[in-house]
Amino acid sequence: MLFYLFLTFQVLYTVSSEISCYYCPYDENGFNYIITDDNIPTELRNCSLKANSKQCMIQIFWQRNPDTTKITLIADDNEPSILQGHKLQVNIGYDKTGLMPIWEKGIIYECHTDQCNSISQLKRLLSSLMITDNLYQLTYLLNPVLPFQGEWCYRGSNVTFEECDTTIPTSSCKQCILSGMINQTRTELCATCSTNDPDKEFSIISTSYSYSTH
Numbered sequence: 003m004l005f006y007l008f009l010t011f012q013v014l015y016t017v018s019s020e021i022s023c024y025y026c027p028y029d030e031n032g033f034n035y036i037i038t039d040d041n042i043p044t045e046l047r048n049c050s051l052k053a054n055s056k057q058c059m060i061q062i063f064w065q066r067n068p069d070t071t072k073i074t075l076i077a078d079d080n081e082p083s084i085l086q087g088h089k090l091q092v093n094i095g096y097d098k099t100g101l102m103p104i105w106e107k108g109i110i111y112e113c114h115t116d117q118c119n120s121i122s123q124l125k126r127l128l129s130s131l132m133i134t135d136n137l138y139q140l141t142y143l144l145n146p147v148l149p150f151q152g153e154w155c156y157r158g159s160n161v162t163f164e165e166c167d168t169t170i171p172t173s174s175c176k177q178c179i180l181s182g183m184i185n186q187t188r189t190e191l192c193a194t195c196s197t198n199d200p201d202k203e204f205s206i207i208s209t210s211y212s213y214s215t216h
Contacts, residue, residue, distance in 0.1 A: 021116045023058035023077035025050050036064055037071040039129035046121060052077035058119035060111040060127070067104060075119050088113045092131070146200045150176055155195035166192035176200060 026049040035041070059076035089112040096103040111127060113119060152175030159166035164181070175195035182191040 021055055021058065021114060021118070022051055022053045023055040024075040024117065024119050024121075025052050025077040026073065026075040028061075028072060028074040031073045033071045033073075034069065035071065036066070036069045037062070037073070037128075039125050042121070042125050042128065044121070046073060046075065049075065051117070055079060056081060058113050058115075058117070060109065060119045060124050062124065063106070063108045065104060065106045073124070075121075077119075088115075088118070090127070090131075146177070150200070152176075152195060154178060156193045157195075159192045159194070161190040161192045164192065166194055168192075168194045170195055170197060 026046045030048040031046045033043075037043075055077040057078045057080075059074075059078055061074040061076065063072045064070070091110045093106075093108040093110075095106055097106055109127065109131075111119070111124075113123075152172035155172075155175055155178035157168040159168055161181075161183070166181075172195075174197045176198060177196050177200045178193075179196050180191065180193050182189065
């Protein structure tokens, strides 16, 4: 059961296509505390610098109760999601797979300049990014009401950033879904339902905020 708030920031500018990126495997850099810009390690384990990459990435994932942090540096050979520029996405949510909701937060940073996913760049990201959430006030929504009624789900969409199927038969609905994105010019929302069983997937809300400059 998932409750997510997605924040996406984009800054675009011209960059070179030939870059070197740091690579640090996901399983090699787990820590049993919450990493901040004040206590970030000076170096990570089992890292290397890879040339001729198409984009660099930083992924950092936090979780509480117990406190853990995992850091991954990626040298990606695949085509980037944006042809030029840098992109920062922050995910905050509660995952209820047991009796109590578990708070979690993740950062995904994509960039296209030489060695732009260094540990010093990660420290700058953490020092410049401050997010306060009150999602705990909505964790009661993670407890599904049964029997579920598809009539509870509002249907409507003005989205262009993803597909939004508002034609799912009411009898097939097993949970309501609301997703959205806000940028400089408009707000886009998708309100529909899902046919997935809430015991396997329960996504309450997802919201994206996108900012870009050229």
